[in-house]
Amino acid sequence: MENIRRAFSIAKKETRAAGIAFTMANYPVISEGIDVLLGMQLGGIDIIELGIPFSDPVGDGPIIQDAHAVALRNGTSVSTVLEVVQTARTRGLHIPIVLMGYCTPVIHYGAPKFILEAARAGVDGFLIADLPCKESVGFRELCVKAGLSYIPVIAPNMSDSGLQMACETADSYLYGISRMGVTGPNGERNSAELCQFIQRLRKFSKDTPLALGLGVSTRDDFLTMQDLAEGVVFGSQVIAVLGQAPPGQRAQRIQEFCSHLTGRLCVKAVFERIPPEPRANVPLLAGHSTARNTVLPSTFDDYGGQYIPELLMDCLMDLEQIFVDSYKDTGFWTKYWAHFPRGQSPTSxxxxxxxxxxxxxxxxxxxxxxxxxTGSHKVHNSLGQVLLAKMLGKTHVLAESASGNHGVVTAALCGQFDMECVVYMGARDYRQQKKKVSEMKLLGATVVCVGSDSETVKDAINEALRAWIGKLPTTHYVIGSAIGPHPFxxxxxxxxxxxxxxxxxxxxxxxxxxxxxxxxxxxxxxxxxxxxxxxxxxxxxxxxxxxxxxxxxxxxxxxxxxxxxxxxxxxxxxxxxxxxxxxxxxxxxxxxxxxxxxxxxxxxxxxxxxxxxxxxxxxxxxxxxxxxxxxxxxxxxxxxxxxxxxxxxxxxxxxxxxxxxxxxxxxxxxxxx
Known part of the structure; x- marks a missing residue:
């Protein structure tokens, strides 16, 4: 973590923001991967975020989704990413590297083994998109023991208590999302909302640097973010440049792009790395006492939890609270049962x-x-969630569907409650359920076909989650089965x-x-x-x-x-x-x-x-x-x-x-x- 802190300190002395660039390991080809990282260093980048590919990256937009898919086709795994870092260090890469990815591959590899091997390879920290502060305590303890950093993700919709916890958690910098939604150049940034968010954050962050990202693709974007934060993060445009560059020229093209964005020309000064210092005794970490506890138990023995992007946490807390209040409210149940036609509940x-x-x-x-x-038991769940959504003030509903029944039920209920409804279906299910698709459309729903080949319900859920992340203030996701993060x-x-x-x-x-x-x-x-x-x-x-x-x-x-x-x-x-x-x-x-x-x-x-x-x-x-x-x-x-x-x-x-x-x-x- 010391190398990351020093990178921000150097940028501050030079009165500029630290440039932080994301790229996917082994993208687009293995043979040029190390050269690309060295090109970033020459292009003035202070910190590299190196992606670990995952099959289901729900927090990413189409550009980075494609990078995940290409890297996986190239045979990239957690172990090969660590090999990339180690090789890059031997070839002269000195600037800090933060590994960025999702929980599933890391946990499957084994968190203790992963962190220990990462420290040996030359990694400086981790940014795990779906490991919020609440669920991160054990992982952070391992990081601190190894002398590495855990970087919390924060978003404009977070409550003060959430921001406070993130700031207490941070040991090198905070990764701030400048707008709601998934990664990529699309999406509007609300400048007033962003400034208010940063003002709230500064009450808790003290001297901890803030790096802002999402939607940064031009020099003007970089300068705008530089006026607000100590670091600027960009990634989708890096992937786009690499994808369009001719073979053999990717390192040069990425050096030129990074140099243009950061305003730093051919940086040859060597960043003097400090080996991480393992610590035997780790004090109680923030999160044990300040965690935003759920009202109801969030796990079933060893299963469940909330392994989600941080920006969803407050939304799920609101959902849990309205569910708890409603479930014991006789008025809620009066409304609930009134929506079943006479003679249809209980069924025979x-x-x-x-x-x-x-x-x-x-x-x-x-x-x-x-x-x-609508011919399904699913009406019980959909009706309950639509009522909760109305009580939360939501006007739009998202749902996934496979056989089509959950989509039909949810579309019918949204029609009754005057709510907009969008149903996501994998391409395979969309083709096979033509009658149900027609019925959903007749009921007023928009039906989105996800993919074009063998995509199934898991892909529909991925896309529904991505859409929900960008529309949290107005939208509720009516998930159709007992899956997902607590309290779903x-x-x-x-x-x-x-x-x-x-x-x-x-x-x-x-x-x-x-x-x-x-x-x-x-x-x-x-x-x-x-x-x-x-x-x-x-x-x-x-x-x-x-x-x-x-x-x-x-x-x-x-x-x-x-x-x-x-x-x-x-x-x-x-x-x-x-x-x-x-x-x-x-x-x-x-x-x-x-x-x-x-x-x-x-x-x-x-x-x-x-x-x-x-x-x-x-x-x-x-x-x-x-x-x-x-x-x-x-x-x-x-x-x-x-x-x-x-x-x-x-x-x-x-x-x-x-x-x-x-x-x-x-x-x-x-x-x-």
Whole structure:
């Protein structure tokens, strides 16, 4: 961290801002990567932010997203980035290097190992985009012990308490976002808002330097930021210059660009590096006592949390508080239940008598959520979140959708509440769900097709998060499953568990005792299971596709612990921590993570997992149609088949409860397959 401090000190003595340039390791080609870093040094850059590529960079715009993708195609990983730094040091790179990236690859590599090897390679600090101060204490302790710096990210929408905590955390400089949104040249900067933000910050920052970034691409931009801060950060334009430069000329072009932007010509003075000084004893770090605590528990055992860009923290705190206040308010629930058409809640519980008779064994009971308005249990969660959004004063709603049902439900509710609605769908799901897409548009929603090839629900969520980051004052993101950062998993589970509560009461009334087994697809398992979870006599079975995981067959037992979309969870990732798509046919089940509460239940053994093939799924759908005249969304065929198989192994007089939800608008497509 001392080298970073000295870089700012030198710039201050020369009455200028420190120039901080971002580039992606091994972009656009490996062979010129080191030369590019040396070119930046000659071009007057004081500090280099070197990117670690990640498969799902939700905080970045299109230009840097592309850099992540290119670097990954070049085989870049955490270990190769460290090799780049070490090689660059041997070739004469003296200025400080800050590694910049996302939690998932770093945590997968192992934070203690990563920090120790980074110090040996010649790294000076870290900027982790989705590691906010609240979640960073353990990581920062390791940094301090190694003599390296953790750089907090701050944004104009942060509260005073958030800014105070960031300033107490900073040990070299603060990275300030000059406007809301993701990285890139697009987006408007509100000068008055930025000045007010800096004035608030200065009350807490004391002598800690501030570096401003986002949207800096010209010399005029640099000079504007230089008047406001001690450092100026630019990155997207660096990537653009590198991408357009002819092979063999990238180092020269980037030197010229950096020199133009900083106003420093061919800097040959050698920055005298000081080796980092490890510390054995680390005092209590800021964050232990000043952390902005959540109202409700933010984790489920070892899973959950809030691994998100700092600028989302206050927004999520507001959401949690309004949820807590509303959940215990009878007036809220009066409004909530008033929006269900008469006779549609609770939905009926039906014994699948023909299906039971055909296969024998346990009786199979269906909770008929497919009879609800818009045909899905998802209305419970969407309605709850839309009401919360209205109470927060939001006028716009974002949602992701895979099978289309969550999008249809959310679009219908936004029409009722006079709110603008935008639904994001992966290109593959968009093509397969044409009827649902048309229905969403008919309901007044804008439907955004993400990508052009095999993009799925994870890509839709990435894009929805990026859009939300830029529209926080007016917009709420209605996430559709019990995933993401706290409080989303808790909110979604709480509203969806209303279905499980109804089903529990109904089956006890019908059979005089709780069910022996409760079966659900992975997608809606958390909400449906929760009312049964404390009764150890009830077996809970979550069903998923056997799927294809990088050419190998796998199920939930093959995923590993990691961080994804803001939470610790079981997630499909490769040996370098990059997220792997799960190529199952139904859209929502292609999501590559379990979510925090389901991950906790997996560890404890409270939930058993069954994997079924696509053939099993189609047989399950066919059985239900032929015996009961009920057709469901394709992904629920897995659960139907599992219920049949379990029933055959159980004694007569026992009962299986299954959530039957999401009527199918694409049965012709599925049967063709």
């Amino acid at each position: 519980l039906q014994m699948a008598s023909n299906l039971t008779r055909k296969h024998g064994g346990a009786s199979i009971w269906l909770k008929r959520e497919n009879l609800k308005h 998993p808790l909110i979604v589970r709480s509203f969806q568990s209303l279905v499980g509560e109804e089903a529990r009461a109904q089956i006890i009334e019908a059979t005089s005792h709780p069910p022996d087994v409760v079966v659900s697809s992975v997608d809606n398992a958390v909400g449906f299971f929760h009312p049964f979870s404390k009764d150890a006599s009830i077996n809970l079975v979550a069903v998923e596709p056997e799927g294809c995981l990088s050419g190998t067959t796998g199920d939930a037992s093959s995923v590993t612990r990691g961080i994804y979309h803001g939470a610790r969870t079981y997630v499909h990732q490769d040996d370098n921590g990059q997220i792997l798509p799960w190529q199952s046919m139904p859209g929502r089940l292609a999501y590559p993570a379990l979510g925090p509460e389901l991950s906790s239940w997996k560890d404890s053994g409270r939930v058993q997992f069954m994997a079924c093939t696509d053939t099993d799924k189609m047989l399950g759908l066919q059985e239900l149609v032929e015996t009961e005249g009920i057709h469901l969304e394709a992904e629920y065929g897995y659960a139907v088949h599992a219920a049949i198989e379990l029933a055959r192994t159980m004694e007569s007089g026992t009962n299986i409860l299954l959530c039957a939800t999401e009527k199918d608008a694409n049965m012709d497509f599925e049967l063709t397959l």
